[in-house]
Amino acid sequence: MKAAEDFYLPEGLPIPVPEADGLSAPFQAGLREGRLILQCCGACHRFQWGPEWICHRCHSFDMRWKSVAPVGTLYSWTRIWHPTHAALQSRGPYLAVIVELAQADNVRMVGNLIGDVHQVPQIGSPVHGVFEQHETDPPYGLLHWVVP
Numbered sequence: 001m002k003a004a005e006d007f008y009l010p011e012g013l014p015i016p017v018p019e020a021d022g023l024s025a026p027f028q029a030g031l032r033e034g035r036l037i038l039q040c041c042g043a044c045h046r047f048q049w050g051p052e053w054i055c056h057r058c059h060s061f062d063m064r065w066k067s068v069a070p071v072g073t074l075y076s077w078t079r080i081w082h083p084t085h086a087a088l089q090s091r092g093p094y095l096a097v098i099v100e101l102a103q104a105d106n107v108r109m110v111g112n113l114i115g116d117v118h119q120v121p122q123i124g125s126p127v128h129g130v131f132e133q134h135e136t137d138p139p140y141g142l143l144h145w146v147v148p
Contacts, residue, residue, distance in 0.1 A: 008112065008114050008132055008142070008144055011087065012085075012086070012087030013085055013087045013088075015134075015136060015138065015140055016028065016140055016142070017138065017140070023051045023052075023053065024050075024051045026065040027051060027065070028140065028141075030065075030067065030141075031131065031140070031141035031142065031143055032133070032139060032140060032141040033141070034131045034133070034141065035067050035070075036067065036068050036069070036070040036129060036143060037065045037066065037067050037068070038065070038066060038068055038101075038104050038107065039051055039052070039063050039064070039065060039066075040063075040064050040065070040066045040104075041055040041057065041058060041060050041062060041063060041064070042060065042062035042063070042064050043055065043058050043060035043062050044057055044058040044060065046058075046105050047066070047068070047101075047104035047105040047107050048105075048107060049104075049107040049108070049109055051063075068101060068103050068104045069103055070128060070129025070131075070143060071101075071103070071126065071127070071128045071129070072099040072100050072101040072102065072109075072126075072127055072128075072145075073099065073100045073102065073124055073125070073126060073127065074097055074098075074099060074100075074113075074121055074122065074123055074124060074125045074126075074127050074145075074147070075097075075098040075099060075100040075108055075123065076097065076098040076123065077095055077096065077097040077098070077113060077121045077123075078095070078096050079093050079094075079095055079117070080092060080093055080094050080095070080096055081093045092117075093117050093118075094112060094117055095112065095113040095117060095119070095121065096110060096111070096112060096113070097110070097111055097112070097113045097121065097127070097145055098110055099111060099127055099145055109143075111129075111143060111144055111145050112144045112145065113127070113144070113145050113146070113147070114130065114144045114145070114146055115146060115147065119147075121147060122147075125147050126147070126148060127145040127146060127147055127148075128145070128146055128148060129143045129144065129145055129146075130143075130144050130145070130146055131143055131144075132144060
């Protein structure tokens with residue numbers, strides 16, 4: 001078990017859980033297993049994020065979940081100086097990024113960029129995902145991003 005200071009995100013933040021309707025349960029389960037799982041339409045075979053009951057492109061209800069490599073390109077970023085939650089009071093600044101996943105139809109995901117908080121990330125840089133596991137009740141996983 002890791003010590004609390006070894007986690008990128010501190011204790012005290014709300015635990016990410018699937019919505020009451022269970023729509024994002026496969027995504028959350030994938031993170032817990034150290035895998036990135038995204039929705040892919042069974043009709044047009046296109047990926048999408050965030051999870052929906054219907055395809056954003058062809059309006060099919062045949063949504064499936066597929067594993068994709070947690071690698072992408074830095075699309076945008078911002079340095080956050082003012083914490084958005086009380087548990088983050090001593091954790092600023094931190095970097096929030098938008099990552100574009102070329103292997104998944106260029107869907108974009110928001111996440112944290114770990115490493116030097118004073119780095120100046122370069123748009124277009126390759127990034128890869130790192131998973132952070134929490135053995136809480138319930139257990140959960142998080143996906144962060146790193147510039148190699």
